[in-house]
Amino acid sequence: MLWSLVVWLASAALILGVLTQRWWDPWLARSGIDWRAIPWRWYLSGYPATVVRMRWRWKQVCLINDLSISRKPTRAVVGDLAVKGTALRPIAPSLGLPRLTKTGLVVRVRLNPGQTPQPFIAAAEALEHAWRVHRVRISSPRRGELIVTVTAGDSLRGKGTEIHQAPERLLAARVGRIEDGGAWVLDLRKVPHWLVVGATQSGKSTFLAAWVRRLATQPVALVGIDCKGGMELGLFESRLSALACSRLEAVGLLDALVTELQQRMAVCRAARKRSVWELPEDERPVPIVVLVDELAELYLSDGSRQSRDEVAQCSTLLLRIAQLGAALAIHLVIAGQRVGSELGPGVTALRAQLGGRVAHRVNDSNTAEMALGDLSPDAIAVSQSINEDEKGVAVTTVGARWMRARSDLTTTDQARAVADENAHRTPNLPALARAVMAGGKQI
Template sequence: MRPTLLAFVLALLAWLLVIGRELRQRRPEWHWYLTGYPRTALRVVFTWSKVAYLNGLTVSRKPTRRVLGDLAVKGDPLRARAPWISFPRSTPNGLELLVRLRAGQTPTPFLAAADALAHAWRMHAVRVVSPERGVVLITATASDPLEHPGRPAGPEPVALLSAVVGALESGRAWVMDFRRVPHWLIVGATQSGKSTLIARLITQLAPQPVALVGIDCKGGMELGLVAQRLSALATCRAEAVIVLGALVTDMQDRMRLCRAAGARSIWDLTEKERPVPVVVIVDELAELYLTNGSKEQRAEAEQCSTYLLRLAQLGAALGVHLVVAGQRVGSDLGPGVTALRAQLSGRICHRVNDPGTAEMALGDLNKDAVAVAQSIGEAEQGVAVTVGDMGAWMRSRSRLTTSAEVQECATQFADLTPKMPCLANVVEGGVGA
């Protein structure tokens, strides 16, 4: 009987190992919930006091200074107290817990101890933020979710003007929502993942009732692949002036429509009255600003700058949104660039060639994000640091989208391309009737 029972137990263990391996590959979030989370949650709870003490996250029950005669003596606390923590709450790829700081504590030591916490709890990474005074939020991830950005855990539902473009380091879907963040700035060096991100964004917006307008002054090499789904495509600066000018005129018409209806934005209008939303994609902003010094080219560059700034300042409430991409976006390009950058509240920074580019993209929002962006290596194509509607930064990675996939998507949804009267005279590759 005993050999039979032993054989049965061994067979059961082997079967569980096989199931566990398949579950980890096919459903990593289920594998984490069933096996990883319970074990890690208990480890966090039972080791918290010791880990907090070893990393200087505790406070003394009594003052560490005493007066002996005329001397002030300082000693080490013998009965230190660790701050209170909540029971770890599971996430699709890790866990979260809140820490209530004791009197005199600040979040700084917890930030410094993030790497030690990751090792103690055997997690891939630990991130520490302070959402409010006296509280620290610790987020631990079990594995690197950016290795498989095409399969984010817990994808969020896609609404109008929102696009799931990849995965966040938290394991959740990376969503670019233009209703919450109306304008986006994307920077990164060559082969860093900008074009892949834009391609993924287009494939997500193409099935929606949205007008897509392309500004690609590199002769349309990038956005020309999806010309069938674009309401207009400008392939040089002269065409860009015409397209952007037409959009500014259309924006003024939308203002009059809202004023007549007593609405503060097009979203307050009825669905029948509401004009179609527009997303303007500018690939390589520098091409709009660089000139040979001639009066004509300087005038074109200034006109483009003025139009873009007006769209950024007024477009959010009127359903006109900007996605501006470039290898470098700074004041050295020309007048108006800094003002335009200030209006682009959504920031995405891929691998960059110089610290100044990361500083220009993220420095005015979060200094810590600048250092993280500079650490992105050449092998991490598609990895970026993004700052969205919450103001907090996070590492992310866009889903790989090939040229064939984006072309197929543009062809499939070409019949959904809105016909905008303001762009009626603008055709692919030029301007005509």
């Protein structure tokens, strides 16, 4: 009787809600609430089902994975024999009340005396399967207590809706989503130079496009080096202050950038400041972001004297920009398939200067190790587990930590449209454009 009343009332409320949507929808929109973005399915059915499953299986999972203790000794003397067995009533640690979050839930586990977090961290995968959730992460911020963070589904799957939020701060850009559903924000003020690796078709150029698209709306100069004929960065040409499409043009451009670097240094020295960010805003030179698509094109020589010279010049100039650029607001974002010593001795030194790392799917463990190993050894295995279907998915490091993320897909039309819309923001840097032309004429 009571149940049918509840069902009846709920249906009536639903019908009323749908019929009156015309009125409440704009009102919610004005209040800044996007009801479509609320994960209703997870709230209404996923969460209760997962909580029941967690409670139901907790004891069994703990028993199988040796996460229970027994209060009685597991050895006993029976007659003249000492026997060793399994305790009949093992005690699992107590599982708290799961707290609902937008992407999953968080639950506290109180450890029994004698237990440490390590076996629980090792059993995280078993918990994922037992609870049928995407990921279980275990941390222990306080002694004797575990915080278990459960992510319900892989938010990096599917087409992915973009996250729109308030305007970003200068040089910070939202390039995609991270695994727990949050925004993936890269901030060049925090990490000035970036290295992006990945096999062909893994999503490197798309990642660069997602980044350029966001930076395009900011007062920032964008400079491209795309020696694959400018096919990728060329889409943004109307918003680029200079674009080099061959190695010779790149040498000219990098040379001009180093000259710019020296001028900025002189300005800072004269003003007795340690970086351009300490200069008053009206005297501060415009930040320059240099994007390089396919680093190998700059480093591989055909053996001729001229090409060897060009490679050596590229290597020296890039390293110089990487070493001095951070304080002078000249930033490098370099993408390549491999960044190993086979490209030459300069590349290892350059890699060490590129503190930000993004590793897409890679073919060999060597590349993953080169990209992530020096910063976060744990991330290597994760980057290798990215499969062919997960285009655009990458592992990125934040300090010694890592996380999985996926860039926003930017189509060719979108890229061109964003560049044209923001063409008026393109800072005029004639010295750079001239240097590219001068380099081109020498071919």
